[in-house]
Structures are given as structure tokens and as C-alpha cells.
Amino acid sequence: MEQRIYKTIRGGQVSLLTYLKEVWQVRHLIITFAARDLKVQYAQTYLGLLWSVIQPLTGLIIFSFFFQRVIPLHISTPYSVFVFTGIIGWFYFTSLVGQAGTVLMNNQQLIKKIQFPRLVLPLSKALTGLIEFSISILLLFALMLITGCPFSWRILFLPLVVLANVITGLSGGIWLSALTVRFRDLHHIIPYLIGFGIWLTPVFYPTTIVPHEFNFIYYFHPVANVIALYRWIFTGTDVNLGQIIVSFSLAFVLFLSGLVFFVKNEKFIADHL
Amino acid sequence: MSELALEIKNVSKSFQIHENRADSLKENIARVFSSKKNTATLFHALDNVSVKVKKGESLGIIGRNGAGKSTLLRILSGIMQPDTGEINFYGKPVSILDIGAGFHPELSGRENIFLSASLYNFTKAKIEEKYQEIVDFSGVENFIEEPVKNYSAGMYLRLAFSIITCLEADIYLIDEVINVGDANFQMKCKAKIEELIAQGKTLLIASHNLNEISTLCNRIVLMENGKILDIGTSDAIQKYFTIAIPEYFSFDEGKAFHLKEKNEIHSGVEQISILNYGLKDYEATFTGISNQKPISLFVEVEITEPVKISFGMQFCDITGVVAFTASTLARGSVSEIIEKGKYQITFLIPPHLLNEKMYAVNFTLVGEKKVLMKIDKLITLKISDGTETINAVVLPGVVKPIINSVIENIA
Known part of the structure; x- marks a missing residue:
């Protein structure tokens, strides 16, 4: 008598497509984890979610003071709007790299006890980041109203640029999360990368003040181009299409290879924790 | 032939154990340039394990720490992958490797019910349907909006356990969970497990406590060093258990x-x-x-x-x-x-x-x-009992005083 097999477990590789289907089936977990993290992070605080804007707001105040009063940078748009477009893009990116990169390590107990596609953990970080990002965007709108910056039709492109921001951040986050399980050193390296990275990224300065011979960097710097696109949307500054195409292709390749690497290593994650 | 619930075929799993675990990048980079060979040795956590479990059977897995029980259960639950071999399930499995898995101390009892249950793949509608049942069973209704970090250990366990009892599956994979909590809680766990057995569910229970599971399981697998030493009834296993577990006893066979x-x-x-x-x-x-x-x-x-x-x-x-x-x-x-x-x-x-x-x-x-x-x-x-045969029935109990009994016809 042949019995119907409900499920089979064997060693070996699953294809990326099969894996992504599995993730899709449990997509509710992405929301579950994101909701959990938000609740936990802001539980028992008086300001709650408002805390998520304190950090970009502090950045805004410090950069505005320094680059308007101490070392004035001359740019055509109000500096506060200029720097805040940089800050929101950079913060979303770094929170994805930092949080998605460490999410497997921070959920070891769960990973050892319950089976689910592990990719939902870094993906859930994209969602928590998006909530915090949205609050910052509201703050940006307020800044634009205060400083009298006009809103433009270009805002329709915002979702696409946010998507580019997410993919750029996740490409780093997914690679790092899979790698940190094997190489714990990376856990310590991530904050350094983020700390120094802001100097290589036009967050508080415009690319126009960077000497021309260094401009090639931006062909390999997707975050710089994400920020450039935010500025294009909100302040109407020019963008370099060549830089965008090259750097975004690079980010996409990193993202895809990160997914492949993650899926390939997923079966060893529990072994190494 | 009766129906199978699950079949474990030649499953092996080994881990690399490095003399100096190259957890850091430095060591991995250094290794590339050094002439020293990789000193990793293989540790066979599971060595060609095969078991067939019939539908409605409750199978115990026993062995000391490191014998491979937990690795086997982790593989069965999909948390780890086997190196070789295959496992076929002929019914929906659910694994309970921990009580309160996925609980977060900062969240309230209610939030944790939803969190933990969705990790066990409940849909939101299903959780809402079962919610009241879970709360009633746990007996922590008055504190359900409090963060679970403020719960007493007993309340925490009761809430966590009541979520598990609402899981619906054909095959239950249970690791050690019946050994936690106070005596009262353990009784509740055992009663629930007995209820599952009565419903004809298939159970796999790992434990290092032979006494605990000998009353629950009709067949017991004895594991040692990643291998199955013996499969048999509780009594038969008890005979070997003492030999295999020198932590408890060191004995030459046949010595009294x-x-x-x-x-x-x-x-x-x-x-x-x-x-x-x-x-x-x-x-x-x-x-x-x-x-x-x-x-x-x-x-x-x-x-x-x-x-x-x-x-x-x-x-x-x-x-x-x-x-x-x-x-x-x-x-x-x-x-x-x-x-x-x-x-x-x-x-x-x-x-x-x-x-x-x-x-x-x-x-x-x-x-x-x-x-x-x-x-x-x-x-x-x-x-x-002073006879020369081993196969006599052993009654459960730590002592065996003579208790007089009568059967009288009262009709």
C-alpha cells in the first residue's frame, strides 16, 4: 500500500525560486517580526515611535549648525531640506545594513527552536525601517513647508527611489547576516563601516564640492545615487543618469548574489549558532 | 502492515570541530597563507539512523546528553539539514522543541500568544478562534495585558504551554519539554500528552529521563554516540540503559x-x-x-x-x-x-x-x-526477582512492597 507523503526532508540544495516561494507563503511572519520589533523597541517609552525621529533630527540640527554657521556651505536650496534628504536616505540604508546584518545573531534562540525561512528576519527589518522612514518623510514635508520649498510632480517617483534604497540596504544586510554567522568579527566591523561611510557619502555636503577627479566613486556608490535622487525629487537638483544606472546595477547584482549566498548557507545557520 | 507516520532513512549528520574554531576572519585569512592543514575533525552527531514510526505510536528517544537526540529532533523539525539520508512524513508534523519559543519578555501575554502562534504557522483568523481557549487553559487571564517579563515562572510556563496544546497536527515531535516546571505543571503536560495519544496522534518524545517517558511511550529508542543502540519496550531498554549510561552506573553485564x-x-x-x-x-x-x-x-x-x-x-x-x-x-x-x-x-x-x-x-x-x-x-x-529470566513484567515504581489484593465476586 502506497501512503501519501506529506513532506520529505533530505539534504541538498533548494533553488532560489522554490525558496522565495516558501518565503512568500509565510510573508505574514515578516509583518509579525516587524511589529514585534517596533513594539519591543518603543515599549514603555513615553515618546514611543517618536524616538525614531530623534536621531535624524539631531543630525539635522548638528549639520545645520556646522555647515551654515561654522563652515558655511553655499547651496541654492535651504540647507535644512538639503541635509535632511541626505539623512533619511543614509539612515534607512545604515539601519538596514546594521539591523539586517545582525538579525540572525540576535535571534539565535528562535532559530534553534522553530523552523521558518530565515530570510524573513532580514526582510522584516526592511519593514521596520520603512515605518521609521515614513515618519522622517513627514518631518521632511514639514521642513519643506516651513522653508517654502515647492513640492513637485517628481514626488511620484518617491516609491521607486525608496525601493532602490531598500534594495541597496538589503544587499548589504543580507550578505552580512549570512556572513556574521560564520565570521563573528563582522559583528564588530559593521558600526565602523557605518561610521566612516558617512564621509564617503554626500549626506551633509553636495557632490559639487568634491574634486572632479574623485567623481568616478559615485559610479560604484548606490547610496550616493539614492540620496541624489531624493534631492532630485525634493529640491530639483540634477542627477547623473550614468552613475545611477551603473551603481544601481551593481546594487542589484549584490542583492541577487546576496540572496543566492543566503539561501545556499541557510541550512548551516543553525549549525553555527 | 499498519500505516506509517514517519520514516527516517539512513540519516547522518556531522559537525566540523576545529582545534581552534576559525570563527574570526583573521584565522580564515591566516589559514589561506599558512602551510598548516585545516585541523577540523568531524564529529558524527548522527550516524546512519533509521527508524520507522507507525501511525498512532508514541516513540520515546532516550540517551544521555550528546547522544544525538536533539540533533535528530532538529533535523526532523527542519531546523538543521541532514548530510545524507531522507525523512518522509505521512502526516502533518509539528515540533515542540521549547516551551515559550518566540516569546518576547517585553510583550504582553496577548501579544505573545499571537507572536508565538504565528511562528507555529497559525493564521490570524485561527489564532483569534483559539485565543479564548488558550487564555482559559493558561489561567492567566487577569494578567494577559501585562508584559510576560512580569509573570512568575509558573505563569509563563502555563501560558506558553497552552499555546502548544492548541497546535493541530498528526505527528508531534517533542524535546524534553515535559521535564520543565513544577510537579503540577508536569502533570498537566503529561495529561495533555496522554490525551494526544488517546486521540491516536503519533508522538516522538526525546528525554534523558527513562522513567518519565516509559509510561508514555510504547516503544523506546536508545541512542548513544549518534547511533541507535536498541529499540524496544521500556523494560528491555532499561536493561541496556544502565550499561550505556555509565554516568548513572558502571557495570559489567551479568554482575549483580x-x-x-x-x-x-x-x-x-x-x-x-x-x-x-x-x-x-x-x-x-x-x-x-x-x-x-x-x-x-x-x-x-x-x-x-x-x-x-x-x-x-x-x-x-x-x-x-x-x-x-x-x-x-x-x-x-x-x-x-x-x-x-x-x-x-x-x-x-x-x-x-x-x-x-x-x-x-x-x-x-x-x-x-x-x-x-x-x-x-x-x-x-x-x-x-530471583528468577533466571529477564523477561518478567516489571511494574512501575521505585519500590515494590507486597500489597495484598483480592478479586471478589460481588454480584
Whole structure:
């Protein structure tokens, strides 16, 4: 008598497509984890979610003071709007790299006890980041109203640029999360990368003040181009299409290879924790 | 042939153990440039394990720590992948490797119910349907909006367990969870498991406590070093268990008792040294020491200075449960002063008291109101009913006194 097999477990590789289907089936977990993290992070605080804007707001105040009063940078748009477009893009990116990169390590107990596609953990970080990002965007709108910056039709492109921001951040986050399980050193390296990275990224300065011979960097710097696109949307500054195409292709390749690497290593994650 | 619930076919799993685990990048980079070969050795956590579990069966997996029980359950639940081999499930499995898995201390009881249940793949509608049942079962309704970090350990366990009881599946994979919590909670766990068995569900329960699962499981797998040593009934396994688990006993097969090595023991009390110990009068067959006859155990000590002391022997079964304690201390009195000299202390165990199983005898020295020293497993005994066959039915229980019983026709 042949019995119907409900499920089979064997060693070996699953294809990326099969894996992504599995993730899709449990997509509710992405929301579950994101909701959990938000609740936990802001539980028992008086300001709650408002805390998520304190950090970009502090950045805004410090950069505005320094680059308007101490070392004035001359740019055509109000500096506060200029720097805040940089800050929101950079913060979303770094929170994805930092949080998605460490999410497997921070959920070891769960990973050892319950089976689910592990990719939902870094993906859930994209969602928590998006909530915090949205609050910052509201703050940006307020800044634009205060400083009298006009809103433009270009805002329709915002979702696409946010998507580019997410993919750029996740490409780093997914690679790092899979790698940190094997190489714990990376856990310590991530904050350094983020700390120094802001100097290589036009967050508080415009690319126009960077000497021309260094401009090639931006062909390999997707975050710089994400920020450039935010500025294009909100302040109407020019963008370099060549830089965008090259750097975004690079980010996409990193993202895809990160997914492949993650899926390939997923079966060893529990072994190494 | 009855229907199968799951089939484990030739499953192996090994881990690399590095002499110096190259957890850091530096070591991995250094390794590329160094001439030293990778010093990793393979540890076979599971070695060609095959088991068939029938539908409606409850199978126990027993073995000491590191025997491979947990690795097997992790593979069955999909948390780890086997290196080779295959597992077929003929029904929906659910694995309960931990009580309160996925709980977050900062979240409220209600939020944790939703979180934990969705990790077990409940849909939101399903959780809402089961929510009241879970809360009622847990008995923490008044605190359901409080963060679980403020719960007492007992409340926490009850809430976590009530989520598990609402899981619906055909095959339950359970790891050690029945050993947590207080006695009351354990009873509740066992009752729930018995209920599942009665419903005809298939169970796989891993434990290192043979007593616990011998009442729940009709077949038991004994694992050691990643291999299956034996599969059989609880009684059959009990015979091998003692051999396989030297932490509990070290025995040569066929020997009726074992004495701890003399160089391993110290009285722990300056004025007293232990000279000798063993069994005096007993009757043994191939199967062990007969419980049909009295058994006397003795310890000889030398006392160099007068000391206030009394002596005791604790009889424990292999799971560590104390069956009873024999003491030179008369009830209610205190230890008496014993003068300098050599003494022999004898304990006479009456017939028809010990059950047909293994006992470890711990020797205790008790001073003025406190235990000065406890020597674990000074003597270990294999007790039998005095017959030459092993296959007699062993009744559960740490002791086996003679209980008279009658069956009367009252019609």
C-alpha cells in the first residue's frame, strides 16, 4: 500500500525560486517580526515611535549648525531640506545594513527552536525601517513647508527611489547576516563601516564640492545615487543618469548574489549558532 | 502492515570541530597563507539512523546528553539539514522543541500568544478562534495585558504551554519539554500528552529521563554516540540503559552489584576514614540480586577522635528519585558521639521492598543537624526477582512492597 507523503526532508540544495516561494507563503511572519520589533523597541517609552525621529533630527540640527554657521556651505536650496534628504536616505540604508546584518545573531534562540525561512528576519527589518522612514518623510514635508520649498510632480517617483534604497540596504544586510554567522568579527566591523561611510557619502555636503577627479566613486556608490535622487525629487537638483544606472546595477547584482549566498548557507545557520 | 507516520532513512549528520574554531576572519585569512592543514575533525552527531514510526505510536528517544537526540529532533523539525539520508512524513508534523519559543519578555501575554502562534504557522483568523481557549487553559487571564517579563515562572510556563496544546497536527515531535516546571505543571503536560495519544496522534518524545517517558511511550529508542543502540519496550531498554549510561552506573553485564573505586572516595570528615564497604548477605542469580531475600549492606569506618555523627544510605533509582533513606539515626533524635575505634555499619534491607531495577546507594555522614558528606553511588545494585529470566513484567515504581489484593465476586 502506497501512503501519501506529506513532506520529505533530505539534504541538498533548494533553488532560489522554490525558496522565495516558501518565503512568500509565510510573508505574514515578516509583518509579525516587524511589529514585534517596533513594539519591543518603543515599549514603555513615553515618546514611543517618536524616538525614531530623534536621531535624524539631531543630525539635522548638528549639520545645520556646522555647515551654515561654522563652515558655511553655499547651496541654492535651504540647507535644512538639503541635509535632511541626505539623512533619511543614509539612515534607512545604515539601519538596514546594521539591523539586517545582525538579525540572525540576535535571534539565535528562535532559530534553534522553530523552523521558518530565515530570510524573513532580514526582510522584516526592511519593514521596520520603512515605518521609521515614513515618519522622517513627514518631518521632511514639514521642513519643506516651513522653508517654502515647492513640492513637485517628481514626488511620484518617491516609491521607486525608496525601493532602490531598500534594495541597496538589503544587499548589504543580507550578505552580512549570512556572513556574521560564520565570521563573528563582522559583528564588530559593521558600526565602523557605518561610521566612516558617512564621509564617503554626500549626506551633509553636495557632490559639487568634491574634486572632479574623485567623481568616478559615485559610479560604484548606490547610496550616493539614492540620496541624489531624493534631492532630485525634493529640491530639483540634477542627477547623473550614468552613475545611477551603473551603481544601481551593481546594487542589484549584490542583492541577487546576496540572496543566492543566503539561501545556499541557510541550512548551516543553525549549525553555527 | 499498519500505516506509517514517519520514516527516517539512513540519516547522518556531522559537525566540523576545529582545534581552534576559525570563527574570526583573521584565522580564515591566516589559514589561506599558512602551510598548516585545516585541523577540523568531524564529529558524527548522527550516524546512519533509521527508524520507522507507525501511525498512532508514541516513540520515546532516550540517551544521555550528546547522544544525538536533539540533533535528530532538529533535523526532523527542519531546523538543521541532514548530510545524507531522507525523512518522509505521512502526516502533518509539528515540533515542540521549547516551551515559550518566540516569546518576547517585553510583550504582553496577548501579544505573545499571537507572536508565538504565528511562528507555529497559525493564521490570524485561527489564532483569534483559539485565543479564548488558550487564555482559559493558561489561567492567566487577569494578567494577559501585562508584559510576560512580569509573570512568575509558573505563569509563563502555563501560558506558553497552552499555546502548544492548541497546535493541530498528526505527528508531534517533542524535546524534553515535559521535564520543565513544577510537579503540577508536569502533570498537566503529561495529561495533555496522554490525551494526544488517546486521540491516536503519533508522538516522538526525546528525554534523558527513562522513567518519565516509559509510561508514555510504547516503544523506546536508545541512542548513544549518534547511533541507535536498541529499540524496544521500556523494560528491555532499561536493561541496556544502565550499561550505556555509565554516568548513572558502571557495570559489567551479568554482575549483580558494583562498588565505587576506593580511591574515588573521601569521607570529607577529618576524624573519619572509610575502610571498606560492600554487600554481606544476599542471594544473586544471573539476573541480579534477589528481592525475595534480605540484603545487607555494610560500610566500615575508622574514627580517630570522638565525633558526633550518624550514618545513612539513600536508595535512588536510575533517574535519581530517592526511593527511601535508611539511617542509624533513630527518629527525632540527634547524632550521637561515637568514640575512637573501628566500626562496621550494617543496613538490613527487608525482602519484598526493592523493585526489579537498578538502584544507586548514596552513603551519607550526618553531623549535628547537617549533612557533612554524601558519597554518591557508593554501591550500585541490580535487583531481580530471583528468577533466571529477564523477561518478567516489571511494574512501575521505585519500590515494590507486597500489597495484598483480592478479586471478589460481588454480584
